[in-house]
Amino acid sequence: MKTDFLVIGSGIAGLTYALKVAQDCPDKTITVLTKTFSDETNTKYAQGGVAGVTDFDNDSFEKHIEDTIIAGDGLCDSEIVEIVVKEGVERIKEIISWGAHFDKEHSGEYALGKEGGHSEFRILHHKDVTGKEIEDTLLRAVASKPNIKLISHCFVVDIITQHHLGFLVTKATPDIECFGVYVLNMKTNEIEKIISKITLLASGGNGQVYRTTTNPSIATGDGVAMLYRAKGRIENMEFIQFHPTALYEAGVTGQAFLISEAVRGDGAILRNDKGEAFMEKYDERKDLAPRDIVARAIDNEMKINGTEHVFLDCTKMDMEKFLHHFPNITDKCLSLGIDVSKQYIPVAPAAHFSCGGIKTDEWGRSSIRNLYACGECASTGLHGANRLASNSLLEAMVFAHRCYLNSVEKIETLEFNTAIPDWNAKGTTAPKEMILITQSLKELQLLMTDYVGIVRTNIRLERAMKRLDLLHEETEQFYETTFVSPQLCELRNLITVGYLIVKEAQLRHESRGLHYNTDYPAKNDIVQNIVL
Structure with a gap:
């Protein structure tokens, strides 16, 4: 199959x-x-919203830029931050013109939310299902374009480069070029090749490398792992954001239900098992401190008190407003017997977002010719050491553009490479x-959770790397001798992602951001991005 433009991933990017x-x-x-x-x-599971300056009477680009850089703890690329914040307004207008709806006040003005790290109310949202609203809008728009072919149940196995033509390719090889991908067609169970002139990796995050995550089961770091195998450049993988408030359900692992940061933005308070509001001990911004600070504070309270969760107190909030803004959260809590107007919500941190990824x-x-990357799989320079809440959807739209x-x-200067061999099984x-x-997979998720979580030590990282080496060796042997399957490919990709997180964590001899x-x-005086 040949296509002029090949896109890996069907999220917002x-x-x-x-x-x-x-x-x-x-x-x-x-x-x-x-x-x-x-x-x-x-994208579908993003609750909070899109951060953007739309109320110029009370907000400004400068404030949004400053909030982003402060949250990023010294590692943001200031030029990229300015690009995203300033160009983001047009991208928000664009998604609205395509049919996305954001909540409005009775006056007709947009109902703007506020989340941790933001100095002003600037989050546009569609109740507590903003991501789903955007995803549905884009799918409708894409369906109207006859020259877009959307193919489901296709697992991309590898990026095709000169390596597949018999050349030795290393990270020092100049002008590594992408010619397309090998794909496992899950309907036929055959490996097919797709030749493209331009390829975009928009393959999402890698939350499934941890035992508990807000990400769906598909978030297995496929794009990052494929690009690393193709000798492309990866950076800042040590910065994994743990969302402070995932719904705690005893015995439940895998995808955790997210309690949006917007709930705290509207007035919810974090409390420990004694009922004490504890965030004032950790940061003057209390419950609206940046996520890295809040997640570490919760982690510390859980360890001090020997508990598996803390609580989110919504009982003093305006319940009419709460039910309007957070119907999905309300319904989920009620399904577990939790009445948010009278009872606290049990919450604990869960792996949420990768601030690093494919260096762009x-x-x-990317560092590979004719191969682009955007969305969570990319490291654009916007997030630095910690992502400011609701900047991710904005970043995806700006960099997709x-x-x-x-x-x-x-595109007119490029030709198809027709010399690509078929997959050899x-x-x-x-x-x-x-x-x-x-x-x-269970071993991987457990070791990453226990050794490479919110708080790390050198010995934990060393142990994690030794176990990853063994898992890598066993899995590669298995991969070389058995038919390719989605489960095997995902395991292989997650082990690579785990290795990158641990390796870059070992190279960073400081505590910064996440x-x-x-x-x-x-922190060190010398601030740098770590690139592999």
């Missing part, structure tokens, strides 16, 4: 890019691949025991 290219290049083919259903993305420039270009602008400029057999995959190591409790 991939669909925004595909839609823009389709509008600008009606004579070109755009193919969007997604490994499950087209709407099953991290200001146009979303920039990837589109840059890629359509050069010679010598492989069907796996005899799936337990070898499922048990390794990376807190008790052996290096202070």
Whole structure:
């Protein structure tokens, strides 16, 4: 199969890019691949909203820029921050013009929320299902474009480069080039090749590397792992954001239900098992401190008191407003017998967002030619050491636009590479025991949770790396001798992601933002991004 533009992922980043290219290049083919259903993305589960300066009477670009840089703890690229904040307003207007609805006050003005780290009310939202509203809007828009082909249940196995043509490719190789991808068609169970002129990785996050995460099961770091195997550049993977307030359900692992930060923005208070409001002990901003600070505070309270969760107190809030703004959260709590007007919500931190990823420039270009990246799989320079709440959807829209602008400029100069060999499965057999995959995944998630969580130490990181080495060795042997399956590919990708997180955490001899190591409790004067 050949396509002019190939998009890996059907979240806000991939669909925004595909839609823009389709509008600008009606004579070109755009193919969007997604490994499950087209709407099953991290975007769909985003609750809080989109941060953007729309109320210029009370807010400003300068304030949003400053809030972002403060949250990023010295590692944000200030030029990128300015680009995203200033260009983001037009992207918000654009998504509204495509049909997305954000909540409004009775006056007709947008109902703006406030979340941790923000100095002003600037979060546009659609109740507590903003991501789903955006995802549905984009899917409708994409369906109206005849030159976009959206294919579900296709698992991208590897990026095709000169390596597959028999050349030795290392990180020092100049001009590594992407020619397309190998894909496991889950409907036919065959590996197919898709040749493309331009490829965009918009493959989402990697929360499933931890035992408990707000991410869906598809968030297995596929894009980051594939690019690393293709000898592309990765940076800042040590900065994994744990959302402070995932709903705690005893015995439940995997995807945790998110209690949006907007709930605290509207007045909810964190309390420990004694009923004490504790955030004032940790930060003058109390419950609206940046997420890294709140997550560490909760983690500390849980360890001090020997509990598995703390509580979120919503009982003093305006319940009419709460029910209007957070119907999804209300229904979920009621399903567990929790009446938020009378009872506290049990919450605990869960892996939420990767601030690092595929290193890109200001146009979303990766270190591999004709391969772009945007969305959570990319490291654009916006987030630094910690993401400011609700900046992720904004970033995805801004960089999808920039990837589109840059890629359509050069599409006419590119040709298909027709010398790509078919996938070689010679010598492989069907796996005899799936337990070898499922048990390794459990081991990986447990070691990452226990050794590479909110608080780290050198010895924990060392132990994690030793166990990762063994898991990597076992899994690669299995991969070389058995048929490719989505489960095996995801395990392989998650082990790579785990390695990158641990390796970059070991290289950062300081505590900064989301990376807190008790052996290096202070920040260094020299601030740098760690690139692998």
